[in-house]
Amino acid sequence: MSNVIAVDLGASSGRVMVGTLKNSKVSLKEYHRFPNVQVICNGQSCWDLYAILEEIERGISKVAASGIEIDSLGIDTWGVDFVLLDRFGKHLGEFVSYRDERTEGMIDKLTSDSSITHKDIYTTTGIQFLTFNTIYQLKAIIDAKPAWLERVDKLLFIPDYLNYKLSGLKHCEYTNASTSQLLNCETKEWDEELITACGAKKSWFLEPTLPNKVVGRFTRHCCDIPVISILATTQHLLYRLPQLITKLHI
Secondary structure, eight states, X not given: OEEEEEEEEOSSEEEEEEEXXXXXXXXXXEEEEEEOOOEEETTEEEOOHHHHHHHHHHHHHHHHHTTOOOOEEEEEOOSXXXXXXXXXXXXXXXXXXXXXXXXXXXXXXXXXXXXXXXXXXXXHHOOOOOTTSHHHHHHHHHHHOOTTGGGOOEEEEHHHHHHHHHHSOOOOBHHHHGGGSOXXXXXXXXXXHHHXXXXXXXXXXXXXXXXXXXXXXXXXXXXXXXXXXXXXHHXXXXXXXXXXXXXXXX
16 A cells, blocks of 8 residues: 655635545545635735645644655646745745746747747747747747846756745756747757746756656654655646557547
């Protein structure tokens, strides 16, 4: 029997569940549910990531108190959003949401301010043009020239940042990073031309690694639990699609 803590974060709520694999069957039990409320900080629509972290730890604590032996934990969130860190691991700026209006007009502004075209971007990434994609969020930040911009050391996507806060180790999970519209879909690596076009620096980006890897350990609340990187939700469906089609044809 195997027990896994699954932290499922959506745009309006989150929950901490335990998935149990026994006799080739999976059962789920919810231990904690909480709201995910947007907050306004300096006129921007933001995530309250500190509150989310508190709720995640509260849920883990409830699981630990039940006496269940946990084998690992993983966090699933939305894509595109990220946190910028300085060299000491302290976040810079606000935890701005993809719902904020700062990226309006940035799709066209990025191409007009650089030599790159919409065709180039799509050919390289294969990602749909959405105004809130990471590439346009970064363009908006860099054009705004915040006072802390020169102190940026690393960029972590939301699940990677939450894993970092739980385990103390930084990493970059590939499928979530692919939502950024900055990854080359053929090489599976960061595309330097796109990074330059939005004004970011290659040094901000950690090497993307495939999911289902131990990225650290959660060692609070009398726990010692491996923290696992997991597939992003939509990418998980795309990953499984060829297997499902094969089964349908058998």
